[in-house]
Amino acid sequence: MSEQPLPLADEIRYTLDPVAWAQERVGMVLDPWQVDALTSERARLILLTGRQCGKSTVSSLAATHNAIYRPGSLSILISASERQAKIVHGMVRDYVNKLGIGPDMRENNKLSAEFPNGSKIVALPANEATVRGFPGVSLLVIDEAxxxxxxLYFAARPFLATTNGKLLVMSTAFGQSGFFYDEWTDGGPGWHRIKIKSCEVPRISEEFLANERASMGDAWYRQEYECEFMGVEAGLFTSEQINNIFSKSIKPLAISGW
Ligand SMILES: Nc1ncnc2c1ncn2[C@@H]1O[C@H](COP(=O)(O)OP(=O)(O)O)[C@@H](O)[C@H]1O
Ligand SMILES: [Mg+2]
Incomplete structure (x- = not known):
């Protein structure tokens, strides 16, 4: 059975205050940088963080809040792989269940959720995502960008054209090429930049990070946990290996109804 509706005063407060909503309704106390990401009024946000800092958590919360408090909205969560898309969508499913609206969902499958108010959240793996067919997106997230x-990035940006929607691009560093590196280092003042190293996150212990540094070596560690874009000269990878990552063709993926 679904939950009783909240009093109108609470609904108004949660519409305006996604941080209070996350804490009181979903039970998630956000880090200050996650608060910044969730509440910034800037239209373009770019987050550079170490692994496991909480990027996917904050983007899935943003999408869920957007879906609930903007009836009929569409949020698109693009991830670098199908596995990651499923993880991100699993986070949305968990929040929906915690909120007690699971039974009312029109659809809640592996990669797509349609809310009782007609809002939709679609998680897409980047290597399969269609580059057309998503007009009217109010939140576009590109995870592990x-x-x-x-x-895909340049094809997806126009999705926001008619909605004044929000673009949230986030990643751990990986090499000195690609749009994420370009926008972070040279993308101009239009972006709100948020940077957080893994050692700044209270959930990640010093001991864990010391073990990671010892086992992966200094250069990998600085890339994975300290937000450093390592060049080819660091010896982590060749420019050819990086290019191979970006050379997969993009296959159209049909999503009914959108
Ligand atoms: N504010 C928070 N409070 C408690 N746990 C959190 C918070 N943010 C993230 N986490 C947890 O930290 C882990 C990593 O989060 P995730 O969003 O997957 O990080 P990233 O996408 O940056 O690698 C997950 O287990 C997630 O539940
Ligand atoms: Mg993630």
């Missing part, structure tokens, strides 16, 4: 092809 350093591993997403430039062509």
């Amino acid at each position: 350093a591993k997403v092809d430039d062509s």
Whole structure:
């Protein structure tokens, strides 16, 4: 059975205050940088963080809040791989269940959720995402963006054209090429930039990070946990290996109804 509706005063407060909503309704106390990402009024946000800092958590919360408090809205969550798209969508499913609206959902499958108010959240793996067919997107997230092809980025941005929607691009660093690196280093003042190293996140212990540094070596560690874009000269990969990541062709993926 679904939950009783909240009093109108609470609904208004949660519409305006996604941080209170996340804490009181979903039970998630956000880090200050996650608060910044969730509440910034800037239209373009770019987040550079170490692994496991909480990027996917904050983007899936943003999408769920958007879906609930903007009836009829469409949020698109693009991930670098199908596995990651499923993880991100699993987060949305968890929140929906915590909120008690699971039974009312019109659809809630592996990669797509349609809410009782007609809003939709679609999670897409970047290597399969269609580059057309999503007009009227109010939130577009590109997760692990350093591993997403430039062509997808430039094709997806117009999805926001008619809605004044929000673009949230986020990643751990990976090499010195691709749109994520370009926008972070040279993308101009239009972006709100948020940077957070893994050692700044209280959930990640010093001991864990010391073990990671010892086992992966300094250069990998700085890339994975300290937000450093390592060049080819660091010896982590060749420019050919990086190019191979970006050379997969983009296959259309039909999504009924959209
Ligand atoms: N504010 C938070 N409070 C508690 N746990 C969090 C918070 N943000 C993230 N986490 C947890 O930290 C882990 C990593 O989060 P995730 O969003 O997957 O990180 P990333 O996408 O940056 O690698 C997950 O287990 C997630 O539940
Ligand atoms: Mg993630």
